Amino acid sequence: MHALIVVAHPDPQSLTHRVAAHLAEGVTLSDAGHSVEFADLAAEGFDPRFTAADIARHLRKGVLPADVAAEQARIDRADALVLVYPVYWWSMPGLIKGWIDRVFTNGWAYDDRPDTGLVKLLGRLPVHLVGLGGADAGTYVRHGYFGAMKTQIDHGIFDYCGARVVTSELLLEAGPNHAAAHLETARAVGRRLFDTSRRYEATDRVKVPEFR
Structure with missing residues (x-):
């Protein structure tokens, strides 16, 4: 099985990149046959x-930009898509949101035509979301950020395309040792990455873990 891990952080020494690396380590340790590709x-x-x-491509009037075609090919090769990102303004960074805006095109991620309506095209793709927040859980609870982020990202983006959000983790500040805890959580997500995907396929349903 092959995982594509997409990371959006300008600092390669950041905790975000370390979380992605530990997640990848968990994937490869879970089975010697699993492979990981990074999209930094x-x-x-x-x-x-x-x-x-x-826009032209969205309207089915243009040629697919080469960089978008390359990203779609990477996703097509993957058995699971993993997004690892810091939370900026209670959402994804602009870099990864723009990646979704451009790569998840009409005709590839979904098919929207006046005569047939919406057809979701990414039903075969399990998605794992790992966000790193700069506040504690109490802040997210008080302001309703947990629900808001799930609505806009899990439901608004991936469910619209039919992709299955199997893991939805928010790694938040929780004391002086939170970084070490985040790395262990990331490794655990990696270890169960394809187990959860196979379990979904076997039962045709998924229980999304609660945000932490």
């Missing part, structure tokens, strides 16, 4: 700007 959007210089070429 900042290091690779992915352009998140939604341009006229992207």
Whole structure:
């Protein structure tokens, strides 16, 4: 099985990158046959700007931009998609949101036509979300951020395309040793990455873990 881990953080020494690396370690330790590919959007210089070429493609009038085609090919090769990102303004960073804006195109992620309505095209894709927040759980609870983020990301993006959100983790500040705890959580997510995906396929349903 092959996992694509997409990371959006400009600092390769950040906790976000360390979490992604530990998650990948968990994947490979769980089974010698599993493989991992990293998409480091900042290091690779992915352009998140939604341009006229992207609009044309959305309207089925243009050629798919080469960088978008390359990202879609990476996802097509993957048996699981993992997004690891810091929480900026209670959502994804603009870099990873722009990646979704451009890569999850009409005709590939979903098919929306006036005569047939919406058809979800990513039903075969299990998705694992790991966000790192700079506040504690109490702040998220008081302001309703848990529900807001699940609505806009888990439901608003991935459910719209039919992709199955299997893991939805928020790693929040919780004392002086929270970084070490986050790394262990990431490794655990990696170890069960394909177990949870196979379990979903076997039962045709999934229980999304509560945010932590």
